Amino acid sequence: MRHTILARRYAKALFSLGKEQDKAEEYSAMLGDIAALYSESTAGLGDAVTNPMYPLDVRQKVMAKIAELIQADAIMTSFLNLLIEKKRADILPDIAYEMQAMVDKDQNISHGSIVSAVALDSSLLGKIQTTLEKLTGNRVILETQVDPSIIGGIIAKVGDLVLDGSIKTQLNGLKESIKGRE
Numbered sequence: 001m002r003h004t005i006l007a008r009r010y011a012k013a014l015f016s017l018g019k020e021q022d023k024a025e026e027y028s029a030m031l032g033d034i035a036a037l038y039s040e041s042t043a044g045l046g047d048a049v050t051n052p053m054y055p056l057d058v059r060q061k062v063m064a065k066i067a068e069l070i071q072a073d074a075i076m077t078s079f080l081n082l083l084i085e086k087k088r089a090d091i092l093p094d095i096a097y098e099m100q101a102m103v104d105k106d107q108n109i110s111h112g113s114i115v116s117a118v119a120l121d122s123s124l125l126g127k128i129q130t131t132l133e134k135l136t137g138n139r140v141i142l143e144t145q146v147d148p149s150i151i152g153g154i155i156a157k158v159g160d161l162v163l164d165g166s167i168k169t170q171l172n173g174l175k176e177s178i179k180g181r182e
Helices: 002-021 024-040 045-050 056-069 074-085 089-106 122-136 167-181
Strands: 109-116 139-146 154-158 161-164
Touching: 002 024, 002 074, 002 089, 024 045, 024 074, 024 089, 045 056, 045 089, 056 074, 074 089, 089 109, 109 122, 122 139, 122 154, 122 161
Parallel strands: 109 139
Antiparallel strands: 109 154, 154 161
């Protein structure tokens, strides 16, 4: 929980600076790229910038090289250096997640998921997306999953909104109503 609060604070600070410079989305993308490097790196990039066994100047040089590779401006470079100085580089993936959430909220974008028993074609997905956008009032970005256990229908989730039209749920409801009559 503590990391989430810290990550949100750092993300909020960078988001505010990004809004002033009209670069919030760009900063979010940069943080996302670095966070991806953390998880994909087999060479231990996360360890190189977070391990206290390495001297501070070495960790700063590694982060400076990362900033150079992503073509970060002065504000982003200073932000990344601050994370090293304050020993907060380990929460950079969390900061990236919180920053993206802030950018999405600012742009009225919601993320959702569709679970169906079979793969859906693109025209049907488009109709579902349009309907969800009308219901939420936001632009919706959907992820799709196939789960044959729901038998048929779909389960749509966007934020707190859950629309369960699966046959499995309907059968369970019918089962419960029959049990209630006995």
